[in-house]
Amino acid sequence: MSESTATPHHHGPAKGMMRWVLTTNHKDIGTMYLVFALILFFVGGAMAMVIRAELFQPGLQLVQPDFFNQMTTMHGLIMVFGVIMPAFVGLANWQVPLMVGAPDMALPRMNNWSFWLLPFAFTMLLSTLFMDGGAPNFGWTFYAPLSTTYAPPSVTFFIFAIHMMGVSSILGAMNIIVTLFNMRAPGMSLMKMPMFCWSWLITAFLLIAAMPVLAAVVTMMLMDIHFGTSFFNAGGGGDPVLFQHVFWFFAHPEVYILILPAFGVVSQIIPTFARKRLFGHDSMVYAMIAIAVLAFIVWAHHMFTVGMPLGGELFFMYSTMLIAIPTGVKIFNWVSTMFKGSMTFETPMLFAVAFIVLFTIGGFSGLMLAIAPADFQYHDTYFVVAHFHYVLVPGSVFGIMAGVYYWLPKWCGKMYNESLGQLHFWLSLIGVNLTFFPMHFVGLAGMPRRIPDYALQFADFNMLTSVGAFLFGATQLIFLYIVITTVRNGKKAEQVTWEGAEGLEWTIPSPAPYHTFQTPPTVSDK
């Protein structure tokens, strides 16, 4: 795996800025995805700070309701499409070839294109903030007719931004599938593939099946707005409820796209720091496949209150609850992996353990929301906000951070500062719970989401939530500091950074050379 210079194909990185524009190297592209996600994490986070600052006290203090709505909308869109998804694609770009022993992704030029679509898509999306009429203000779910008849003129830019993000993720997903099917090292059967790769294989199929439906629904919006069709316009014979069906048919698989790669990351980290093999390896794979299949038949649980026959409510209630079974299999397998292991708690492990505990809380509130008769009380309240932030922040985001701490020494060859990492973890843990746990209570008490003002009885919990949010937000600056100082002048990292780590990525030196596995490694029968 040494850096050979025998042929012109084995050169190092090009010099200057054009290296990043023209690169087809999976490591460069992975880095760009991760840096892009980190930048947007702070942009979307700043919007969350505006939201929480406004909600610090009842009444309108800082922003007007319309701008508040723009903030909630853009915060959601950026965090989903600009942070979590690109961060996972970045992890996949770095790790998938290293973990299966491939020299690069299967389609390197497409890889470059799928990244470079994103900065343009998000420039377009963010530019709507400066347009007449303001940015999209209809929530990240952009329900018609709010997003058609009553939308600000910038909605067209929003639609094209969504189209570009969709193309980008579909291309990224195809690349991962083709890589995983064709470029595994000799001897690595599908079932021997590392769990992170498995999680991404399933995620990629979800992306390929779900993103085109999103493209279809925004295309219908575009036609309703500009070409006089009436897909969602009741006056012309359409139906706004149809929008919700098509949207959630995309968006439910989408929420699993946002969490499955985190499952994969955690399944890599827990065995390493428990110094045991992953418990129930095959059942983990089948559980993820089951979750992916179920993802396509549960969408209407997001719209229990829209008016459905009893049979429909029951079907979507039971099918939703069914998802708890494969998810439970995964949780119990992680716990069993840790059981009687010789565990140590370095930062990646801390994030992974917190993931398991806090994601389970989010899963349980999801089960509560799945109960159709109870959902009429919870629907569109802060209870829903608490639920999906518990699965997305200490779920997906902690999963990403665990992965970054785990593999950063391999990527840059430097070790992060463990005390600072632990400080970042503990402050994040306190911040995230202080932010989102009180939301359960105000939600159950009936505080509606997406409203810039609230009744006086919610004031104390909202102040707590805002304090937690400011703490969590500020804590992420520590993360930025850690990443920058590690890359610049961290201590030299060893080849096998973690004592219990297994897998092909630890057979190459740290930092990972620009070109790896030009001759495929052989995977022995373990």
Place this chain on the structure above:
Amino acid sequence: MSLSLKPTTPAGLVAIVVVMFAFGFMLVPLYDVFCEITGLNGKTSEQYQGALPISSIESTRTIKVQFVANRNDSLPWHFSPDQEEIQLTLGEQKQTAFHVVNTYNKAVVAQAIPSVSPAEAVAYLHKIECFCFQQQPLEPSEEKSFPLVFFIDSELPEEISKLTLSYTLFDISGTQTAGM
């Protein structure tokens, strides 16, 4: 686990993408068909085409029909039913009307969208004539009576004793598409 599906090139994957994009659009007619079969969104059927009901009424069951008139937010019309509630025998043909005034100083074209509640009754409400079949233009300050002729099928399930027929008027002046 042996997967027989092994995309060695992205061609098959592109096919999935194209199929799913088309499926997104397929959901539109699927949704309409599903709603028509189940009557879920309360949309009533088109003009009744069968033989008119015989005046000698077979059924003696009577039912209450309530009328509701709504305007969609921006439409500056006055819109109300002449009778809020009528009692009729199943199979009996009834005529009623809705009163409209365009209170705006401009000509406006409106489209009425009907909805029946409970949804189970949708299939049993037959409209012989309805103002919702056409677009309705009104001159400034024009007043008009919108006629409605309908009957309720004698097959109406026992448990339904009352139905509500509601109309919502939408302003379609800007977007005059060909009918609904």
